[in-house]
Amino acid sequence: MARYRVGIETRDRILAATRDLLAEGGLEGVTLKRVTTAAGVGVGSFYNLFDSKESAVFEVVRETLDAVDPHPEAPGAGDDRLTDLVGAFVTFITDSPTVARIYLQLAGLGLTDPAIAARVLRSHRLRVDRFAAACRREDPALDDASARERAQAVLASLTGYGLTSLIDPTFDMAAHARGLLDRVGAAG
Amino acid sequence: MARYRVGIETRDRILAATRDLLAEGGLEGVTLKRVTTAAGVGVGSFYNLFDSKESAVFEVVRETLDAVDPHPEAPGAGDDRLTDLVGAFVTFITDSPTVARIYLQLAGLGLTDPAIAARVLRSHRLRVDRFAAACRREDPALDDASARERAQAVLASLTGYGLTSLIDPTFDMAAHARGLLDRVGAAG
DNA sequence: GGGGAACTTGAGTGTACGCTCCAGATTCAC
DNA sequence: GTGAATCTGGAGCGTACACTCAAGTTCCCC
Structure with a gap:
């Protein structure tokens, strides 16, 4: 155009x-x-x-979803650790409140608009893959299904943390994210 | 009227x-x-x-927020265990998808409308109190601040689980909630 | 520097919205 | 049974919205 x-x-x-x-x-x-x-x-x-x-x-919306993932250049063969991915997400939420708000509203909007829902889901799936890969790298004993399950849990928690931190200003997202990583690591 | x-x-x-x-x-x-x-x-x-x-x-919105908390009759002196509270939340999300959708949209809406934001925050705080009380009952060694922190984390994760389960139909909220309880219990 | 495509502008269009108004029907305390 | 309060429906109001259009301006390839 x-x-x-x-x-x-x-x-x-x-x-x-x-x-x-x-x-x-x-x-x-x-x-x-x-x-x-x-x-x-x-x-x-x-x-x-x-x-x-x-x-x-x-x-x-498209730009926003892209922004959640740090350097998406290497789609499948990333070498980031789970800590980095979680840290990037936390940074995204805390440092770019404008975009983060949009991102978190998307989930709510997506519940309503099928076109947006499809995009959100696709982006979500890619992120799960990436987190799962990091989990396996961290803990090679993990089978594929377990890694995905763990990745899903971490991501879902992170999303909840982000949402909560926008609702409740006293919520310390960074600290809670650290706690999350500890708990997941301890469970592995 | x-x-x-x-x-x-x-x-x-x-x-x-x-x-x-x-x-x-x-x-x-x-x-x-x-x-x-x-x-x-x-x-x-x-x-x-x-x-x-x-x-x-x-x-x-008011009715929806009320519906999230089971039997709010006993405000301070509830005797429910953390497992029950988490279970009730999961049931709420999975069994009342209509109201649950509204509830989860509220976070997004609240980000935008100050009146709704205030209500959501108030309801959230009450729920944190309730979860924190359950944490202390389960683990009396916990001091008040730690209990609240743990309650915040559990609630935030649950919210994220709920949102994820509406975005991604393959997300098994009940199973993940069980995993969450295990992890929190193990860390205590 | 000529010319066609891309860009700019804002008045104007139709539509859908939240809401008012009021005349008539219904309810219910007495 | 009566009557005042409540309830009902829907035509109509003003407003704000997304979008169109046509006339004028700027860009940039040649």
């Missing part, structure tokens, strides 16, 4: 505005007027670059 | 319709037209019984 340099820049500004509004007020908080005003752009420009409001939101 | 028998019945039908729509399509899915149609009621009747659409949604 965007072929000229200015178009690409405008597109970026629109996506940034959408991202901010989404984090601030959820899907409801994203209106065409707000997006275009925040981006300093006319309505027509928006529709020159995006098919619909939804497609801009979807683009932000 | 409702003084006559018919009024109370209508109110119930409206709340039921609101609950269904909320679970099905989130906040976005709840429109006045849909609610009144589903409840088989005129718009005027709705506004005779509720101040606004929001107040009906809020009522459902």
